[in-house]
Amino acid sequence: MIWFTWRQFRTPATITAGALAVFAVVLLVSGNTITDLYSSVATCQSDCGNAVDAFLTQVRNGAGGTIYNAALAVMYAAPPLIGVFWGAPLIAREIEAGTHRLAWNQSITRSRWLATKLAVVGGATALATGLLSWGVTTWAQRIDSAAADRITPLVFGARGVVPIGYALFAFALGVTCGMLIHRTVPAMAATLGVYTVAVASMPLWLRAHLMPARHETPALDMGNLDALLIDQKGAMLVEPNAVANAWTVSNQTVTSSGQPFTGPADLTRCGRSAAIRGCDEWVGSLGLRQDVVYHPDSHYWPLQWIEAGIFVALAALLAAVSFWWLRRRLS
């Protein structure tokens, strides 16, 4: 049965291995260029901020920038592609072609038939995305540490162990959809839809709550403002800068009693004719605080493992549903 599953899976596996090999060559070649550029940062003794900025500018303006974006796209595309092209057809195509009636009447139980398929193709899923994520994470290590943004949502989902969890989930989702829907193309569409909702909901609503975020209310630092806006009626919006090397979940200016600060502005200090410095001094004298919730970089690995664990658990749950359905309902 292992031979047979491999025989059926051989073509997609070969195509994927080829694509991974090509991508690996691109990463290897451009990785050397990035290492060369990074030497100025590595050897920097003082005032390293400029060296870091120069490094990032050089990388982004060169081929490295294109590859960086392509790698992000590949990391986000790989799991749903696996779900759609490896997961959904795995059972649906057999049912569609009627070959499950051939397979289920050999001297092996259909549970073993499914278990072998899940093990072989699921193993390939973990291996392929593991290698891909390891390659990309390693390649982007210098850029990520220079930009200090590996915990921000976009980068977070494309590095480390999270993509493996996404891919296993997508694969199990595809298998389950195929088993419930019985037709390959609708199962592919359902897989893509459910996967997109599940994965997008992580950064949008769920990830910030996977572990307690840091909540701080320091005094407002007028030298660290991202924006200070006043409209004609005097309503104000004071936005402090996001926390460096962290994922800032929420960030606002509050009054000393904890209410969000919205003005009104003292138009004699902040009006059109008043000096800008005067307005800054006035805002600074109000005793405002910054109310910021963020995940520091030290939360990166705990969050990675928790999120990957959640998706692996979901994949296991879907696999259990598949087995149950195969034994109880698909008859």
Added chain:
Amino acid sequence: MTDPVLRATGLSKRYGRRVALADCTLAVPPGRVVGLVGPNGAGKTTLLQLAVGMLAPTAGSITVLGGRPGSGPAQLAKVGFVAQDAPTYAGLTVAEHLRFGRHTNPGWDQAFAEERIAQLDLDPTQKAGRLSGGQRAQLALTLAVAKRPELLVLDEPVASLDPIARREFLRALMAYTAEHRTSVILSSHLVSDLERVCDHLIVLTASRVRVAGEVDELMGSHYRLTGARRDPGDLPAGAEVIEHSHTERQSTYIVRSLVPIDDASLTVEQLTLEDLVLAYLSRPVAPHRPELETAR
């Protein structure tokens, strides 16, 4: 061994409200070639899929070779099944199908399978998707018999084949069963397919078993009676009317009778198997005594 190869008691299968098979009670003796005949949609496929464990019954019970169908590897090994349209893996070669069979069946007889493939003149390197319908059916049959089953179940094996392929397939099947004494259940909606190969018959219409029994006994207990127009009540005692037709002067009855009919006023004829089956197929579903049409 006299235990039935298949025993069904009150066997029913429903899909929601649709009844696919209703209250089927059967005992199929071993060593027979059983023909399961009925129109399309009568429940033949449902009964066969219940027998191989592809389906689970809604009510009632079915045992095949003493075990619950599909209950485990040992049970699966005892039953060979060729599903309707003989599904095969289009992208796999003939040889790869045999390898699949070898890897998934402990009792697999590779020499026998290869010999069959050679006899059938199939190219082992040919992809199954490029075989003709007849060749594909033969490949599916090879997979089913090379696992050395005690019971072979074939669902409409020849329905999609042209007449020559049909004859070839049935000939190959008969050669196999004659040599290996395997019990066979095969379904068809055409009696002519089954006439020469079956020694036991099950007629299924509208999800119910109409009649089941040894072909010889069925042939010996059904008669066509022709005579002057008369009511069913005037037929000899013990004759169960299966079908009747009337002209102005004459009545024709097809009856089942366990005792020989001896009535000088009737012409008694033997039926062909096809006539017998057709009589049952045209019998109304709700059993009631047919009455003479009086309206003119």
